[in-house]
Amino acid sequence: MRSRSIERSAEAKPLCAVCGAPAVVYLRFARRALCSKHFSEFVVSRVESMLRRAGLLREGVRILAAVSGGKDSSTMLDVMASLSRKHGFVVYALHIYLGLGEYSDHLLEATRALADKLGVPLIVVDVREILEGDGVPVFAKKVRRPECSVCGLTKRYIMNAVALELGVDAVATGHNADDAIAYLLKAFINQELEQLSKWLPYIPSSGSAVARVRPLYEVYEKHTLLYALLSSIPFTHEECPFRPRRSMEDVIKEMINRLEEQHPGIKVSFLRKFSRRTKVPSEGPAACRICGMPSQGDVCSFCRLTEKVYGEPLGPRARSYVKMLVARKR
Amino acid sequence: MVKVVLLPDNRVLELGKRKFKVSELLRELGMSTESAVVLRGGKPLFEWDVVGGDDEVTVYRAVSGG
Numbered sequence A: 001m002r003s004r005s006i007e008r009s010a011e012a013k014p015l016c017a018v019c020g021a022p023a024v025v026y027l028r029f030a031r032r033a034l035c036s037k038h039f040s041e042f043v044v045s046r047v048e049s050m051l052r053r054a055g056l057l058r059e060g061v062r063i064l065a066a067v068s069g070g071k072d073s074s075t076m077l078d079v080m081a082s083l084s085r086k087h088g089f090v091v092y093a094l095h096i097y098l099g100l101g102e103y104s105d106h107l108l109e110a111t112r113a114l115a116d117k118l119g120v121p122l123i124v125v126d127v128r129e130i131l132e133g134d135g136v137p138v139f140a141k142k143v144r145r146p147e148c149s150v151c152g153l154t155k156r157y158i159m160n161a162v163a164l165e166l167g168v169d170a171v172a173t174g175h176n177a178d179d180a181i182a183y184l185l186k187a188f189i190n191q192e193l194e195q196l197s198k199w200l201p202y203i204p205s206s207g208s209a210v211a212r213v214r215p216l217y218e219v220y221e222k223h224t225l226l227y228a229l230l231s232s233i234p235f236t237h238e239e240c241p242f243r244p245r246r247s248m249e250d251v252i253k254e255m256i257n258r259l260e261e262q263h264p265g266i267k268v269s270f271l272r273k274f275s276r277r278t279k280v281p282s283e284g285p286a287a288c289r290i291c292g293m294p295s296q297g298d299v300c301s302f303c304r305l306t307e308k309v310y311g312e313p314l315g316p317r318a319r320s321y322v323k324m325l326v327a328r329k330r
Numbered sequence B: 001m002v003k004v005v006l007l008p009d010n011r012v013l014e015l016g017k018r019k020f021k022v023s024e025l026l027r028e029l030g031m032s033t034e035s036a037v038v039l040r041g042g043k044p045l046f047e048w049d050v051v052g053g054d055d056e057v058t059v060y061r062a063v064s065g066g
Helices: A036-053 A071-087 A102-118 A136-143 A147-166 A177-189 A193-199 A221-230 A248-262 A266-277 A301-310 A315-329 B022-028
Strands: A025-027 A032-034 A062-066 A090-097 A122-126 A170-172 B003-007 B011-014 B036-040 B056-061
Touching (some): A036 A221, A062 A071, A062 A147, A071 A221, A090 A102, A102 A122, A122 A147, A136 A147, A136 A301, A147 A301, A147 A315, A177 A193, A177 A221, A177 A248, A177 A266, A248 A266, A301 A315, B022 B036
Parallel strands (some): A062 A170, A090 A122, B003 B056
Antiparallel strands (some): A025 A032, B003 B011
16 A cells, blocks of 8 residues: 655655645645645635635625735635635626736736636726826825825725625635734734724624625635645735835734744634634624715715815715726626 | 745845755745745745755745735
8 A cells, every 4th residue: 555654855755645646735734745636625625614604605695806916815716716616606806906006017917817717707996096096105195194004995995895886795805814813913912902803704794894704714825825826827926015024914924834833733723713702893883974885983084084185085986986897897 | 056036025046055955945044834835846845855956946935915
């Protein structure tokens, strides 16, 4: 009988624990090596399990996948497209063009190529059509806020607007296990405890806030990258030119990866315990009195900031533009 | 001469003729084995694989993003 044990020497190559073919990855937490095919199946099964727990693996369910063109969201879309064929749910892809120069062009190009390859309908929202020709960096400069903060706010606004217009059951984002842990620990370190429940894998809809799901919640960042490389899907492995060097999230990720080396499986175990013990906030957000979108106060952040910069709240304009784009897709 | 291409930084390092394990290479680059994917000839390497001689490897830093 052929041995499938792991030989940790330079000469011997491990074999896949499932089929005995040459392995491409060793999953330390599972103590098993896998070939390319069975590694892909492992990633697909983690996503499938997450969507099942969220109650989204049903025929007729419609999910909007937010795709940047980077490794995580591209992997997510590829996996979800294959699962949608198996389970009968419908996936739409949303790409938000943020106006970050060539970087944005490369991301859009990769997203288009992937959506074409998978046959998934793609909606592209260009923020410059909403922000009077400005990209996110110019908007951030005008409003005197960090680019990442304005970018996140704008993306969340647009994702929800498109989801509402399409009438989907949930918005899926490409956050992986490492992202979730990094943001959770950052929120804990900063004692922003009210932020913790935002990092659950599934947050049901509430008022005008469409449900959110994070299908890659239990997939390690290294594995989303490996999946993207092995499956040869189009994606861009470039860094945003506005991303801070050695952000707190980066430092936390490196720390938890060193911990994972010593204690294999600790990342996913932490997330599972967190998910079990944390409740979804009982009170959802209110609605903005200007645009009707989710808001913590009387007026949402997007309307408030755009009014400050452009002299009028641009929420209603964003929603009309999105309505027009969605109507074209129907 | 071992050539190391670092992505997404697009940096190239030349590390001489000595042999070392992938885990040692990553440690030297300040990364854990959980933070990167290392390819040689387009194929993923294991952390215990040895590189040396005229190998050309690509280190994809996983901790990166948009």
